[in-house]
Amino acid sequence: MSVFEHSEFDEHEHVAFHQDKASGLKAIIAVHNSNLGNALGGCRMWPYLSDEEAVRDVLRLSKGMTYKAAMAGLKQGGGKAVIFGNPRTEKTPEKMRAMGKFIDSLSGQYISAEDSGLTVDDLKLMGQQTDFVSGIQAKYHINSEPADGNPAPSTAYGVYVGLKATVKYAMKSDLKDVKVAIQGLGHVGMRLAKHLHSQGAKLYVTDIHSENIEKAVSEFSAIAVAPNNIYDLDVDVFAPCAMGAILTEENVDRLKVKVIAGAANNQLAKESVGQLLAGKGIAYAPDYVINAGGIIDIYHQSIASSDRELREHIEKISNTLLEIYHRAQSQGIATNIIANEIAEERFGK
Template sequence: MKLFETLAEMGHEEVVMCSDPSVGYRGILAVHSTKLGPALGGTRFWQYATDEEAITDALRLSRGMTYKNAVAGLHLGGGKSIIIGDNKTKDREKIFRAHGRFVESLGGRYITAEDVGTTTKDMDYVHMETGHVAGLAGKSGDPSPVTAHGVFRAVQASANRMWGSDGLEGKTVAIQGCGSVGTHLARELHQAGAKLIVSDIDSGKAARVSQMTGAKIVEGDAIFSADADIFSPCALGGIINNTTIPKLKVQIVAGGANNQLLEERHGDELQKRGILYAPDYVANAGGVINVYGEIAGWDAQRALDKADDIYDTVLKVFDIAETKNIPTYEAADRLAEQRLAEAT
């Protein structure tokens, strides 16, 4: 990797390589942009195959947070941090306190939170060394209700654009993933009169959603070929790909999972098939809205109200896509870039 060329190309402001051998800590703090405010992004704890792979992930994820925060209309920039190592380690306090000291060294330019491989308890350790951390136990709490509500509003906006009405009465939604976000989303969709088809690798989770909403349960990959109007991926990323796109019978894809397109070209493929795609980082911005609410001192209702705005944002993205004749994933980037340009 030609590091400085990559930083210039991706637009990063600062990348800090951190090490504290006394506690076995190796980390990367990536600040992509502070144009709109301090860079917010979680701490990912992962055992990467190589240091280069870890740096690449930090750069990609931090830029993604800039775009997500900009599109959500938040006064936040984008950043991300990586801790390289085994995230199942029991000796967590020393590692996360070391991480907190490095976060503190940036003087508030970067605010961290939990992410893959980390927990609210880990963030409490970080908090022992710095105030520049969110997602603490007893603060904003579980972000999944706010994330799910934002996805629900994205589904409504997509329905409005596709069928001329927000109404979901009688529409069938196939939800992949019945974790916290998928469960809360299923409840809102059920209350709106939608019929549900669900799948999850954990059959117990799918059964609970079925019991609550009357959803039909399908196994594994059958969710992709389900007879539905809307597909809502709420589990793993990369599930819109060469294998799954030909199976889809839906007219809309709108869900809570991150990085739903395996590659950007798969967004083009959805468009060619006449499937309307609500870009993932627009639809699932409720999570970061919830964290911002904690920083800004909002109550839970205000965060939910802000997640309501995702409806209008999704419609703006569709308008840009239509006017410029570009795929919706590209239109979302244009909207983010427009807000960033206005801040300079």
């Protein structure tokens, strides 16, 4: 099947495939839309089971970055990169440098940041081959800590403030004793758990890595849950913080929650699932709105800013979500559709 005919293509401007035999690198870069500026988005490394799975992921993620930047009020476009392979066992410096050369070949059309499976050190290796990487010379941090370029603290803080605002809107409650199921305890999910625990939330957690679950149980008094059982819990909030497309018709039918608010990209398997959530009375925080803290962080590193200004910009996520909820309620339309309409007005689809 041609990439142009792919169900997720959605008028992408550029999709590039690359293989470097010397290092073993296989990667794809997708640029969705650059109406607001050069495309910026994270580079992800994941053990994709097929080329089709990787193509679908990079197309959905790059499109999401366009909408995310627009909703966060940033003058930049949306793009994404994916690297084939297990980041725990197959990542090498040679692959990272080869990825830097691949990024450089697009002459700034795509600017890379950190995403799942990669670290700031990996970006620095890429940066030996290209100037088109972001987040390796950080100056600001939301907690006024030494800035190391990792956007995860900002992403997690944005999800936290968005989740808190959504719970207040949907449940008329603060976070004390609210039951939250977190799916995925990576760089963002674990930090989100810490924020929620500090506010008295009761946590139920799952992850593909047992050591992450053990840490959450030990440090946050979380209750461990088997991966497939996370959808069946009688809790208040479901926070997807792992891979996307997990909100299918089947999984939504299993959910008993009042709120869905998490860090994962592309949570809805199909846009129509948003209406199913609305029909069940579940307040869904559109993923590219609530998880925009990381891209806001990267943006602030490139301008004259401050720790305070970065934090205040991220906190505006809650106001954006409330605007979406009120418009969705008044028009009887799912929150994801309302968010899409606002974003498309901004980037001029």
